[in-house]
Amino acid sequence: APALRTVAATAWPSGFLWGAATSAGQIEGAVHTDGREDSVWDAFARVPGNVADGDTPERGVEHLARMPADIALLGELGLNAYRFSVSWARVRPGDRYRNDAGLAFYDRLVDELLARDVVPFLTLYHWDLPQALEERGGWTARETAERFVRYVEDVHSVLGDRVRRWTTFNEPFCSAFIGHASGEHAPGRQDPAAALAALHHQHLAHGLASLRLRELRAGQPDLQVGISLNLTTAVPADPDDPVDVDAARRVDALWNRAFLDPVLHGRYPEDFLADVAGLGLEEVVLPGDLETIAQPLDFLGVNHYHDDCVTGHPQSGPGGLRPTEKPTRSPFVGSEHVGSVTRDLPLTEMGWEVNPAGLTRLLVRLATEHPGLALHVTENGAAYADVVTADGRVHDVERTAFVAAHVAAVADAVAQGADVRGFFAWSLLDNFEWAWGYAKRFGIVHVDHATQVRTVKDSGRGYAALVSAARSADHRHADAGPSVGVAL
Numbered sequence: 456a457p458a459l460r461t462v463a464a465t466a467w468p469s470g471f472l473w474g475a476a477t478s479a480g481q482i483e484g485a486v487h488t489d490g491r492e493d494s495v496w497d498a499f500a501r502v503p504g505n506v507a508d509g510d511t512p513e514r515g516v517e518h519l520a521r522m523p524a525d526i527a528l529l530g531e532l533g534l535n536a537y538r539f540s541v542s543w544a545r546v547r548p549g550d551r552y553r554n555d556a557g558l559a560f561y562d563r564l565v566d567e568l569l570a571r572d573v574v575p576f577l578t579l580y581h582w583d584l585p586q587a588l589e590e591r592g593g594w595t596a597r598e599t600a601e602r603f604v605r606y607v608e609d610v611h612s613v614l615g616d617r618v619r620r621w622t623t624f625n626e627p628f629c630s631a632f633i634g635h636a637s638g639e640h641a642p643g644r645q646d647p648a649a650a651l652a653a654l655h656h657q658h659l660a661h662g663l664a665s666l667r668l669r670e671l672r673a674g675q676p677d678l679q680v681g682i683s684l685n686l687t688t689a690v691p692a693d694p695d696d697p698v699d700v701d702a703a704r705r706v707d708a709l710w711n712r713a714f715l716d717p718v719l720h721g722r723y724p725e726d727f728l729a730d731v732a733g734l735g736l737e738e739v740v741l742p743g744d745l746e747t748i749a750q751p752l753d754f755l756g757v758n759h760y761h762d763d764c765v766t767g768h769p770q771s772g773p774g775g776l777r778p779t780e781k782p783t784r785s786p787f788v789g790s791e792h793v794g795s796v797t798r799d800l801p802l803t804e805m806g807w808e809v810n811p812a813g814l815t816r817l818l819v820r821l822a823t824e825h826p827g828l829a830l831h832v833t834e835n836g837a838a839y840a841d842v843v844t845a846d847g848r849v850h851d852v853e854r855t856a857f858v859a860a861h862v863a864a865v866a867d868a869v870a871q872g873a874d875v876r877g878f879f880a881w882s883l884l885d886n887f888e889w890a891w892g893y894a895k896r897f898g899i900v901h902v903d904h905a906t907q908v909r910t911v912k913d914s915g916r917g918y919a920a921l922v923s924a925a926r927s928a929d930h931r932h933a934d935a936g937p938s939v940g941v942a943l
């Protein structure tokens with residue numbers, strides 16, 4: 456087994472959140488139970504060729520039915536936080552009315568978490584728009600942002616008394632550009648103007664929902680609102696080649712600055728506006744929108760998987776998101792010529808580079824460029840082809856090393872001054888990996904998709920051991936007197 460780097464437990468801020476993450480559309484299943492209606496992913500997955508092996512989210516990993524046992528597992532792993540998402544299509548089927556039967560599931564989930572002293576970390580939108588709204592234009596329609604606020608009010612009306620951490624969007628890059636430009640994700644459109652409209656309307660929805668949650672939190676001042684972005688460091692393949700340097704600038708804008716700048720500073724980057732000039736963004740940005748979008752952010756969620764080494768002379772186009780033959784288009788609106796190059800690093804089963812130093816670098820960059828911003832690593836993980844062996848265990852040696860190396864990478868960032876307050880392993884459970892269906896496994900807990908039996912993988916045990924060391928040091932500090940860490 457690879458040597459695990461031991462992290463000085465004292466490096467962690469007091470009250471650090473040690474969690475695992477999931478999303479509704481990937482685990483819940485029961486897509487028509489208790490009045491839930493289709494999301495865009497249910498409809499997209501029914502079209503042959505969109506998802507590997509014809510898989511659909513219909514069964515998920517039956518989390519809707521198995522939730523108490525799944526949360527018990529989280530407790531057994533010693534985690535003190537759980538990041539989950541709420542399904543809009545369960546809460547407002549067809550976006551017509553508040554569905555109390557759907558909301559009751561999340562009500563029970565939150566009670567189950569609190570009973571185990573696990574902090575609920577709620578995401579409002581993890582890519583699962585109600586299909587009925589897609590049929591009215593989806594994220595290309597401005598009204599969808601306003602409808603999002605009604606949904607958020609419904610969720611808050613039931614969970615606002617117990618949930619303190621609210622995330623508006625998960626990775627709006629993916630739902631905008633992979634959903635509407637490359638078309639590899641639902642709703643599967645391949646239209647640059649639609650992607651830019653979706654980008655802007657999700658930003659607007661984030662701003663409007665943040666405003667509303669702040670009004671609603673009048674009686675609950677510790678409610679925090681943030682957003683999770685799939686920030687991705689763009690590295691030029693040849694740093695001496697101006698074409699590659701320009702390619703890196705372009706995708707840095709697309710992955711990172713087209714999100715950070717509006718949300719944090721109320722502006723789109725000038726170079727990004729130039730790259731996408733004439734493609735339709737001008738038409739959807741109305742006066743006042745950017746002020747609405749730039750609401751104070753209580754934390755930034757960072758989802759990190761890999762860096763992107765880019766070239767402006769692509770040998771092969773971007774890809775690897777979808778296993779099927781549908782003609783692939785670039786997600787990089789206005790920069791379609793840019794391609795990715797794989798460096799000499801180990802690769803996961805997704806073909807993504809394993810590069811924990813990239814996570815340290817990203818967190819330190821954020822801390823430097825946005826001083827005072829609280830950070831959570833809201834996703835980090837890896838897919839490997841796991842098997843349950845005769846001893847009833849899953850010896851996922853590579854993932855075990857991956858988790859340890861990335862936890863150590865976060866410790867390095869903390870030591871360099873980044874204000875990181877939480878880490879969430881993606882994912883608690885093997886699940887529906889979007890266009891890859893059930894073929895890719897990201898869990899620290901294995902799921903047998905035929906029997907739904909759960910088996911904690913060695914990576915889950917390894918993560919639990921790291922967390923236990925960190926948390927017992929935290930408790931010793933707490934016992935020793937006032938905490939030296941940040942107030943959470």
Ligand code: GBH
Pocket residue numbers: 478625626629685758760773774775776795834881888889897
């Ligand atoms: C996250 O997104 C999602 O939030 C989560 O739902 C998902 O299950 C998890 O990751 C694992 O996929 O093939 O070179 O074009 C992942 C963010 C951004 C990572 C795009 C892959 C492109 C890689 N993704 N990136 S490439």
